[in-house]
């Protein structure tokens with residue numbers, strides 16, 4: 001049994017104006033999250049991500065389908081029973097949602113007081129949480145005295161106060177700069193690894209998913225359009241929405257404009273080498289060129305590291321004896337996929353590892 005089981009769930013909102021259409025915010029979504037996983041839900045604004053999150057902690061009822069959290073069907077519970085379920089689900093948001101009238105300490109203390117944790121026990125737990133998120137020194141400050149990253153760390157400590165098994169993070173890093181985002185992502189990884197908390201990360205930032213999630217689900221117009229391990233989804237995105245997302249992170253193969261530009265500046269042989277498998281490294285490819293005295297220059301593209309595995313495209317200009325270049329391209333084509341960059345106007349030949357024309 002998965003910790004979160006979303007089965008054929010839909011959420012339809014009535015028309016917001018007279019004569020308007022109902023909104024299918026979530027449309028027949030099935031998603032299982034295993035205990036201990038970090039699953040990313042990505043999609044553009046309006047895809048239905050936040051609605052899905054509100055259905056999981058039953059802040060809103062689903063229109064149809066079932067949602068089980070740790071075996072309990074939350075779609076049939078009373079409001080009273082739901083309070084117990086929600087205690088097992090922490091949540092953090094883009095705008096932090098801290099209590100401004102309370103100190104850092106007071107923010108973390110709040111859910112413990114609501115849950116009726118005895119005073120003596122509360123103190124030790126708050127100290128431990130503040131230490132975990134690195135804010136012991138700030139305990140008696142107020143949220144407005146903190147940076148965005150510090151505020152989100154307070155929100156994380158508060159969300160973890162009642163020892164939830166699940167953390168829902170809805171655009172938790174979207175208001176933060178890249179460096180602070182990386183800090184919060186690192187903290188969330190520790191929450192998962194050291195505290196064993198299962199995390200559902202909702203984001204439109206591919207960088208966050210790349211460095212955090214074990215698995216990715218891509219949503220568009222309320223539907224799941226792609227799902228798989230983070231590496232597979234990044235290395236071989238099949239849905240156009242996913243392809244657009246991945247392209248925000250790495251340069252793809254050069255498009256017509258880039259080709260025209262490259263052809264203007266480089267008259268050697270131009271090939272694009274595509275890495276989709278961790279077993280073949282860039283240096284292995286470069287070694288084949290060096291061995292044959294073929295000079296090369298990286299002219300386009302880039303390689304991304306996704307959870308320790310390389311993927312991406314490198315476009316290289318090769319210079320050397322014709323036979324040596326030919327031999328090197330053939331050998332590299334046995335290791336990875338090699339595509340000849342087309343002439344400036346038309347797209348031409350492809351020499352893949354299997355020899356077929358793509």
Ligand SMILES: Nc1ncnc2c1ncn2[C@@H]1O[C@H](COP(=O)(O)OP(=O)(O)O)[C@@H](O)[C@H]1O
Pocket residue numbers: 013014016023024025043044045046047048049050051052
């Ligand atoms: N309370 C609501 N009433 C009516 N429509 C809503 C409501 N909440 C969200 N929607 C609509 O549902 C769709 C999905 O919204 P949302 O879940 O917020 O997407 P995301 O978080 O991916 O940006 C959007 O078209 C949005 O306008």
Ligand SMILES: [Mg+2]
Pocket residue numbers: 049050051171
């Ligand atoms: Mg949202």
